[in-house]
Amino acid sequence: MTPSRRGEELARNLDELEHRIAAACLAAGRPRDQVKLIAVTKTFPASDIAFLHDLGLRDFGENRDQEAAVKAAELAGLIDLRWHFIGAVQTNKCASLARYAGVVHAVDRQRLVRALDDAASRAGRRLDCLIQVDLDPDRSRNPDPAARSGAAPADVESLAHAIAAARALDLAGVMAVAPLGVDPREPFAMLARISDEIRHQHPSATMISAGMSGDMEAAIEAGATHLRVGTALLGSRRHAVR
Numbered sequence: 001m002t003p004s005r006r007g008e009e010l011a012r013n014l015d016e017l018e019h020r021i022a023a024a025c026l027a028a029g030r031p032r033d034q035v036k037l038i039a040v041t042k043t044f045p046a047s048d049i050a051f052l053h054d055l056g057l058r059d060f061g062e063n064r065d066q067e068a069a070v071k072a073a074e075l076a077g078l079i080d081l082r083w084h085f086i087g088a089v090q091t092n093k094c095a096s097l098a099r100y101a102g103v104v105h106a107v108d109r110q111r112l113v114r115a116l117d118d119a120a121s122r123a124g125r126r127l128d129c130l131i132q133v134d135l136d137p138d139r140s141r142n143p144d145p146a147a148r149s150g151a152a153p154a155d156v157e158s159l160a161h162a163i164a165a166a167r168a169l170d171l172a173g174v175m176a177v178a179p180l181g182v183d184p185r186e187p188f189a190m191l192a193r194i195s196d197e198i199r200h201q202h203p204s205a206t207m208i209s210a211g212m213s214g215d216m217e218a219a220i221e222a223g224a225t226h227l228r229v230g231t232a233l234l235g236s237r238r239h240a241v242r
C-alpha cells in the first residue's frame with residue numbers, strides 16, 4: 001500500500017470509530033468530550049502514528065518498552081504527543097519508560113511504584129499512574145503476582161496511597177482489561193465502583209481506562225474516560241503480540 005493510501009485508510013477507520021464512540025456516548029447519555037481515545041499502535045510503524053497525529057490524535061498506547069522507546073525517539077518532533085504505556089511493566093524497564101511515557105496504565109504492585117518513582121525522579125519527570133485492577137475473581141485471589149494481570153481489588157487502596165505519596169508520581173486513576181469470556185458490563189461496573197472509592201480520598205484520580213475494540217460500548221456505558229483502541233483503528237495486527 002502506498003503511504004497516501006494508508007493515510008486514507010486510517011482517516012476512514014478513524015471516521016467510523018468516531019461514529020461508533022459518538023453513538024455509544026449518546027446511548028449512555030454522556031457527552032462525547034468525557035471519553036478520550038488512545039490509539040494503540042503496537043506493532044504498527046511510526047509512520048502510522050504520524051498520520052494519526054495529522055488527523056488530530058495526540059494519545060498513543062504501546063505495550064513494549066523497546067518498541068515504544070524507538071518510536072518515541074523517531075517522533076520526538078511531533079507536537080503534544082502523549083505516550084501511554086499500557087503493558088505489564090518490568091522494574092528493569094522503568095528507567096527507559098520514565099524518559100518518554102506520560103501515563104503508565106498497569107501499575108499493580110508496591111515494588112513497581114518504588115521503581116517508577118526512582119526512575120521518574122532521576123529523569124526529572126513526573127509520571128501519571130493508573131492502577132491496573134484484576135477483575136477476574138479467580139485470578140485476583142491468586143497469591144502469585146505473575147499469574148495475575150493487575151492488582152487484586154483488595155490491594156488497590158494501599159497502592160493508591162503509595163502512588164499518591166511518591167515524589168515523582170501522580171495518581172491518575174484506574175485501568176482494567178475485561179476478563180475473557182464474560183459479559184464485560186459486570187467487570188466494568190466493578191471498576192467504576194473501585195474508581196468511586198479511590199476518588200473519595202484522591203479526588204484528582206479521575207481516569208478510568210477501559211474498553212478496547214471489542215468492548216468499548218460496554219466501557220463507555222460504565223463510565224470509562226479513556227478507551228484503548230488498536231484493531232478498530234489500525235487494522236489487525238499481523239505479528240503475535242504479548
Ligand SMILES: *Cc1c(COP(=O)(O)O)cnc(C)c1O
Binds near residue numbers: 042063086087213232
Ligand atoms: C493491545 C491492547 C489494546 C487494544 O486492543 P484492540 O482489541 O486491538 O483494540 C488495549 N489494551 C491493552 C492493554 C492492549 O494490550
